[in-house]
Amino acid sequence: MSSLFSAQLHPGRALGFLVLGASLHDVLTRLKAEPQRFPKLDLMYTPTDPVKQPVILGLPANGIRMRFDGPEQRLRLIEVTDFTKNHIFLKPANDKERDLVRPTTEDVPPADATPGPTFRHIYQRFLGPTYDGEYLPSAEMYVLSYPGVAFTFAMKKKEYSPSKDVVSLLHSTAIPTSMAVFSGDSWVKARGTMWTETLPSVKTFAPLAKGKDTSPDEVSLVRIHGGGKLQLFRKWTNNSFWIMLNETTPQQLVAELGPPDAIYRKSDQRMYIHKLRATSNTMAGPSGNDLKRPDDLTDTDQSSHPASDEYDSNDEAVEDDIAANISGECFYNYFYLGFDVLISTPNTTPGPPPSGEVNPDTPKPPFSSTTADRLVATKVILHGNVPGSYPFNRHRRCRWEISYLSSSNDSDAANSETPFTEMEEKLRKAWQFIYPSEAEAQQKQRGMVLNRGWGDSPGSSCELLGGWEESGGTNPGVGKGRGEDSTTTLYGFPGLVFEVLKNGWVSAVTVF
Numbered sequence: 001m002s003s004l005f006s007a008q009l010h011p012g013r014a015l016g017f018l019v020l021g022a023s024l025h026d027v028l029t030r031l032k033a034e035p036q037r038f039p040k041l042d043l044m045y046t047p048t049d050p051v052k053q054p055v056i057l058g059l060p061a062n063g064i065r066m067r068f069d070g071p072e073q074r075l076r077l078i079e080v081t082d083f084t085k086n087h088i089f090l091k092p093a094n095d096k097e098r099d100l101v102r103p104t105t106e107d108v109p110p111a112d113a114t115p116g117p118t119f120r121h122i123y124q125r126f127l128g129p130t131y132d133g134e135y136l137p138s139a140e141m142y143v144l145s146y147p148g149v150a151f152t153f154a155m156k157k158k159e160y161s162p163s164k165d166v167v168s169l170l171h172s173t174a175i176p177t178s179m180a181v182f183s184g185d186s187w188v189k190a191r192g193t194m195w196t197e198t199l200p201s202v203k204t205f206a207p208l209a210k211g212k213d214t215s216p217d218e219v220s221l222v223r224i225h226g227g228g229k230l231q232l233f234r235k236w237t238n239n240s241f242w243i244m245l246n247e248t249t250p251q252q253l254v255a256e257l258g259p260p261d262a263i264y265r266k267s268d269q270r271m272y273i274h275k276l277r278a279t280s281n282t283m284a285g286p287s288g289n290d291l292k293r294p295d296d297l298t299d300t301d302q303s304s305h306p307a308s309d310e311y312d313s314n315d316e317a318v319e320d321d322i323a324a325n326i327s328g329e330c331f332y333n334y335f336y337l338g339f340d341v342l343i344s345t346p347n348t349t350p351g352p353p354p355s356g357e358v359n360p361d362t363p364k365p366p367f368s369s370t371t372a373d374r375l376v377a378t379k380v381i382l383h384g385n386v387p388g389s390y391p392f393n394r395h396r397r398c399r400w401e402i403s404y405l406s407s408s409n410d411s412d413a414a415n416s417e418t419p420f421t422e423m424e425e426k427l428r429k430a431w432q433f434i435y436p437s438e439a440e441a442q443q444k445q446r447g448m449v450l451n452r453g454w455g456d457s458p459g460s461s462c463e464l465l466g467g468w469e470e471s472g473g474t475n476p477g478v479g480k481g482r483g484e485d486s487t488t489t490l491y492g493f494p495g496l497v498f499e500v501l502k503n504g505w506v507s508a509v510t511v512f
Contacts, residue, residue: 004103005037005062006087011127012148013205015078015088015181018066021199023218024055024073025385025396026336027066031059038062045070045387051417051505054195055387062086069195071417072220073385073397076194078181083116088179090126098126100179119144120172122151132166134188142169143187144176150187151176201236219337222382222400224511226352226495230380231403232256245512246346248377253332253341260332260341338398342379349512350494352404353430379512384416389507390486400509402496405430416509420491420500427493434494447489447500 007016014020017030031038042058054076055068063082068075080086087103100117122144123129133144135155142155144166153176160169183199184190201217220235228245241256242248254260329344383395398416405414405426414426488507491498497510 004087005059005064005085006089006103008207009088009090009100009149009181010205010207011146011181012183013181014207015064015080018064018075018078019202019205020075020078020181020183022075022202023396024057024068024075025338025393026202027057027075028393043387047388048503050387050503051384071399074199076182076199080179081177083179100126116175116177118172119153119170119174119176122176123167130166131186135160135162141177144170145187147185148182150180150182152178152180198236218396219339220399222339222380222398224400224402224496226350226402226404228349228495228512230511243341243377243380245349245378245380246376250332250343250375250377253377257334257337261335262333264331264333265328335395338383338385338396340381340383340395341377342381343375344378345373346376347378352495353433379510381508381510382416383508384506386501386505386507388503389501390488391507402426416506418506419504420498420506421504423498423506424491427496431493447491449487449489451487 007018009015018027028041031041038059039061040059042060044056044058046053050070052070054070055073057066057068059065063080063085065079065081066075067077080088083101088100090098090100117126127146127149130144130146133142135142137157140154140156142153142160144151144153153170153174155169180187182190182194183197184193217234217236219232221233223231223233225231230243230245231240232243233240329342332341332343334340382398382400383391385392385395385397401413401415406412414423487502489500491500495512498506499508501507
């Protein structure tokens with residue numbers, strides 16, 4: 001039997017450690033770390049549109065349900081659906097703690113126990129008086145709203161009258177069917193902006209803020225400019241910084257992003273034949289055919305994941321590795337930022353298409369690589385964390401856009417929320433100048449089908465995609481049947497490789 005979930009209510013901000021604005025990856029990682037307390041996790045999403053429609057995470061054993069927006073995967077709404085499975089309390093400043101429902105430690109609740117708080121308790125003792133609420137006739141529900149908190153009561157249409165006040169409408173013993181925690185002055189006002197409002201940083205939430213936490217703000221968007229130039233924007237600020245492939249050093253990455261969550265060094269030789277061909281092409285200088293050959297670009301997710309779900313390295317080990325100036329190819333894994341960076345010796349970077357807009361703010365690298373063996377960032381893998389995909393919940397969702405394909409018109413954007421069929425059309429148009437004919441373009445840009453779940457095929461290669469089966473790890477999906485879509489297709493374009501799911505959404509994009 002799971003232990004009772006005890007949480008302090010922070011109206012408009014949080015319920016215990018569940019903070020509005022937290023990422024789906026962060027919340028899932030925290031919940032999965034306590035299986036006895038949270039024995040069952042139910043993830044619900046729209047299979048045909050998992051990156052735009054809300055994602056729902058249920059805790060049936062704890063009577064909690066959470067809703068995240070699709071594009072950013074941020075926690076937007078927390079609901080209490082069963083008051084008997086948790087202990088919620090309020091602790092006003094300079095006042096004693098108030099229980100929403102008096103908790104019981106008995107397996108069988110006492111005879112006088114109620115399935116939830118009464119209207120009188122909420123209105124008189126827990127939160128106090130408030131304005132009249134909103135009646136929803138289609139659902140036959142009355143919503144009693146406070147700033148950041150709302151309670152839903154069942155009410156028949158014949159019982160409701162707009163001329164009555166809230167105290168006259170609700171009996172003193174009426175028990176709500178649910179409670180919601182949201183950002184806003186009232187439920188009526190919050191509904192219109194709930195899924196798009198910019199929520200404050202979780203780091204500013206004082207009860208959970210750590211005095212020693214000096215990690216930088218998360219990356220909210222990666223803008224791909226072509227030619228190996230990536231602009232990373234900070235959330236809640238106007239600041240950005242650049243990763244210049246084949247120029248940015250590991251020291252510069254650590255200075256901007258902090259130490260990686262893990263460093264992965266495994267070398268898998270099963271895609272070595274592609275490496276040889278790519279190397280020979282690079283030495284000869286890039287031509288149109290070299291740029292457009294998709295099977296030369298497929299070894300882009302090399303070692304992008306550690307060999308097991310629970311990686312061994314801790315902060316001290318990571319810092320020691322960085323201080324020692326490690327030699328050899330490796331990946332810097334930034335799970336909580338949503339991307340991985342390949343550190344290796346410099347190579348050739350395909351330039352942007354002639355029609356691509358040149359950003360005048362692109363900085364010049366502080367210094368250029370003077371030796372061929374200098375270690376620099378050569379590839380970046382941006383992860384979509386798409387629900388239902390094989391690597392779901394390994395990384396936080398990273399949003400991106402391709403600047404030379406996008407315009408000021410939002411409907412013409414080319415980003416992480418664009419179906420790949422539309423993205424592919426834009427890319428083919430941008431790069432059509434390197435193909436003699438449309439037929440050859442289609443032939444060169446055909447996809448390569450991969451399966452992550454096969455133990456003895458390139459699809460399971462950590463060199464290519466990262467596989468858990470080689471280390472005895474388990475699929476990180478939530479619940480049975482989650483994260484089992486292991487077959488994906490790779491599509492290559494100059495400087496880009498897209499990993500596309502069966503439903504047509506991009507699971508990851510590699511920039512090189």
